[in-house]
Amino acid sequence: MSAEDILNEIKQYVIKNSPGNALITDVQFEGPEVVIYAKNPEIFSNSFVKELARIFRKRIAIRPDPSVLMEPEIAKDKILKIVPEDAEITNCIFDANTGEVIIESKKPGLVIGKDGSTLEEIKKAIKWAPKPVRTPPISSETIKAIRATMYRERTDVKEILRRIGRRIHRDVKLREDCWIRMSFLGGAREVGRTCNYLQTPESRILIDCGINVAIDGDKAFPHFDAPEFSIEEIDAVVITHAHLDHCGFVPGLFRYGYDGPVYCSKPTRDLMTLLQKDYLDIAEKEGKVMPYSSKDIKKCVKHTIPIDYGVTTDIAPAIKLTMHNAGHILGSAIAHCHIGDGLYNVAYTGDIKFEASRLLEPAVCQFPRLETIIIESTYGGYDDVLPDRAETEKEFLNVVAETIKRKGKVIIPVFGIGRAQELMLVLEEGYNQGIFNAPVYLDGMIWEATAIHTAYPEYLSKNIRNRIFHEGDNPFLSEVFRKVKNTNNRRNIIDSNEPCIILTTSGMLSGGPSVEYFKSLAEDEKNAIVFVGYQAEGTLGRKIQRGWKEIPIMNRNGKSKAVKVNLSVHTLEGFSGHSDRKQLIKYLRKLKPMPERILTVHGEASKCVDLASTAYKLFKKETRAPMNLDAIRMK
Amino acid sequence: MSAEDILNEIKQYVIKNSPGNALITDVQFEGPEVVIYAKNPEIFSNSFVKELARIFRKRIAIRPDPSVLMEPEIAKDKILKIVPEDAEITNCIFDANTGEVIIESKKPGLVIGKDGSTLEEIKKAIKWAPKPVRTPPISSETIKAIRATMYRERTDVKEILRRIGRRIHRDVKLREDCWIRMSFLGGAREVGRTCNYLQTPESRILIDCGINVAIDGDKAFPHFDAPEFSIEEIDAVVITHAHLDHCGFVPGLFRYGYDGPVYCSKPTRDLMTLLQKDYLDIAEKEGKVMPYSSKDIKKCVKHTIPIDYGVTTDIAPAIKLTMHNAGHILGSAIAHCHIGDGLYNVAYTGDIKFEASRLLEPAVCQFPRLETIIIESTYGGYDDVLPDRAETEKEFLNVVAETIKRKGKVIIPVFGIGRAQELMLVLEEGYNQGIFNAPVYLDGMIWEATAIHTAYPEYLSKNIRNRIFHEGDNPFLSEVFRKVKNTNNRRNIIDSNEPCIILTTSGMLSGGPSVEYFKSLAEDEKNAIVFVGYQAEGTLGRKIQRGWKEIPIMNRNGKSKAVKVNLSVHTLEGFSGHSDRKQLIKYLRKLKPMPERILTVHGEASKCVDLASTAYKLFKKETRAPMNLDAIRMK
């Protein structure tokens, strides 16, 4: 049945089974959803929409016909008039594509009103569907820019969605002798440039499309020279999380002609955009040739279709995608693909943390069905057992407390997303408990990344959510945190005698403010530097970690200057966002159902092989550590 | 360097280093060879040509400029005048593409003359290069037809060769991060539709391209729906041997747009053409839709570049092919590919017999280098040990002798190529030793296949070659063999009381004369039927083998008639052209050098898996039984 036929059938059904005064004006595929436009959309009950979804096995959305929507400017005035001033509305964001208006306010309860009465009133008055949310406590430039793009280019976005919708629901005859296979275009037996290419006779899906930021040349990008790869044939791109080794090349796909959807969680969309822009900025400064420009990042944003954890979405003929929490960074997901009506299920973990962290819940390990799991192996080697988490926190706070006590400064070089926020939560608690008394400065990308975290409290751990929603106590807003606003501000922090903690990018001192802090603070033995993440060979971070006593560093004027290293150097391995070997094995053990095949990726060759071999011994299932350019038949 | 540049360089070198009176007229790529045309080609010494090949690392051929070649008709008269009549010249075959004339005679020694003096005289007189050969004792319609095609379409063939030559020597920049992989498009964990697809960044090679004649529909053909397969990109097709499960689809490639070379041995070219035509004839009679027509078979012949065992040939940028005897059927080969200057070597056995048979030498097991072996697994299962060969022959001759003694007839249904000729050699010896005294009738395709065998004595076992060349004693010409010329002839054989042996196709009684013989001879208990090959489920052969006492057989008029089975039924498994389990393991053990990876294919799933698992236990190398549509990275 063609897309047109399906739409007609749904339209006929809805017209026949809904009250006549709903006044249906259009039925369209928009991305993976079927959208029914009506002049009186409020007439449809939730149960009717559910029934519709059940019958047609599609995601259904009902939206007001654009003609009935009040002009945004006038609508905003109307909202401000209806809602009591005490609600402190800070922003109304009109989404022309969904017919929704997000109403940000300090007290969203007052926007809802008793039993939703205020909402009802707003809806009747302006026809836009009001979505009350709490005003994000820190405003994010990234989110603002994305929203602005989506609004400004709403006509284009709608057209993109409709084109994608028709492609997803295109008429294909499913073959009897269906086959399913996965090619590994990058990230197999290595870390960096992760790119998995799922193929069936009818569809091609790219799951993650990263770059290796640590190297130059062709090997930094996935194997697009694989003979089966054809950019014109890709139905969908799925992104598990925002780290560049998983999403760094996505704008490049658009540069080279891709024009389809990108599926990921909303936080991933925002963080990914932030990181891609940052990557571009740095590369430009270094004069590197980049595979894309900021224009392509914008194109990527416009083609992104955010999906929530647990919602099953058609992404290609006979392929359904469900994203599940991966516990690794904000919005990180395990991608579960259900292929060919119940035929085959494959889950790819992306990067996972199978342990509750302060920031996030542990990775999901239960699926409705599962035949193949593709699991990361960063710490899959025989010796990769990480120190206990609680111990590590204690040790960390000890170093901080001692340094502060002797009036020193603590430099903590971190990657902006994930570890930074996790450490903020540890520091916030330590400060509240009186373990130290000094400000924590946030420099580099950390502030903006934190802003994005505060915009998606529903993605954070239960504990943090509880504090934010029920106790009105947002740890990220603690007085202990201070934003470093500019170079002057940074200079003052360095020069003052005040003991303090500095969380700053980049995590390996390969550039960014962390190098500035180190240069100025290294010679004073009162100070300390704490490494909480991996330091790659050849980086400044690695040299310091190894105990070099004097390090030549290039000055702004291009002259090399020797910096004496007198500050105390600490390395703490227990804060990783990745599962260690024990957790990876525990994850496989807890998987429900147990899959028939286990593939290990995303780790040095020996670690992928170790994990595969252990998994084979433990579970007696088919296990393999594929190589890049291997294509594995799954069914 | 472009193809043009290479040619120019060679031309300059030759002009500079050869006597001026050679009169070079042209230098061209023709297929994998560099051909130097000269008005006086005889001036070049063999050592000069070898030196040239060494320097430029190309196969070099020196040929007379077409302008100096005498008209074939006149040249033939000249040859007949020069060579003494006693030589009994039967045919002169002028090959316009090579400037050679094959002189077939009963006494080739007289064509050569003392110290080659007669040859020299001929050469001087006609300028064609004379190649004296013994007149094949049985003339082959297939070979005649192929020669006629090649002569008639010589202009077209030359153009094809030049196009292929330029493609092989095209200008490609070999990448530093070279990768090599093999996709299995058919014949993995199954028998039938064998198709291996070798890929490097620069090249695509198809090694074998078979069909499964036992089934209908898409599953009879290789997985051309594999995403990496692209018919336009194929550089070369390599065929290991003439069985349809290895070459049955090749004309189909030309039907669907392939226009490149097919590399195989000369006997394989001829036998393959015979079998493809036969397959087409049968399919047409059965009203099947075929993926090609006889026009495509002719196209395939014109694109075939025969290569001898042991000769290394450039078949694509950075891919060199060497064929080695596989011991399976006449002309069968192991394909050894040497990829990227010394970088990687993979050998694919095709079907192998690792035991001397009467007809052929055992498979070659030594290679200059070897990293991966892809080995057949037809009898790779734990129980697949075949009876001893000498025992089997004895048993076979016993059955024959006893049946003849009781004045019965022996039906031996065989596949036309390979087993038939092997049994002929056994029967010829038995007859000579007086074990039985009765004629052996050859029906169906066997006679023609035997004719092709006699045309290529150099491909037969040392023993047979000795008999033919040194003792003038060709076993295929024994008086015991009689050709069944037509239906009348067949009727007479059936009706006469004379005891006899009938070797006849098809081997599984799935059609052809074997069914006729069986219907008429089954009810007489004096007769016998001997199965020497595999009988597939559902075939008439299988039913007889299983001991059915009454079998309904369709008559020509479409009515079913019950045939009583009274003749004695025998099955002999020891004549297989495949290595049994012991021989396969012995082959791996004897391999030189031992490869680092062993892949098992061409067998039921359990047999491929059994063999892989045994090989792993024995050799501790990476072993796998890939699936169809798996792509395995080799380097």
Ligand SMILES: [Zn+2]
């Ligand atoms: Zn990650």
Ligand SMILES: [Zn+2]
């Ligand atoms: Zn990663």
Ligand SMILES: [Zn+2]
């Ligand atoms: Zn677009």
Ligand SMILES: [Zn+2]
């Ligand atoms: Zn064969």
Ligand SMILES: [Zn+2]
């Ligand atoms: Zn075969």
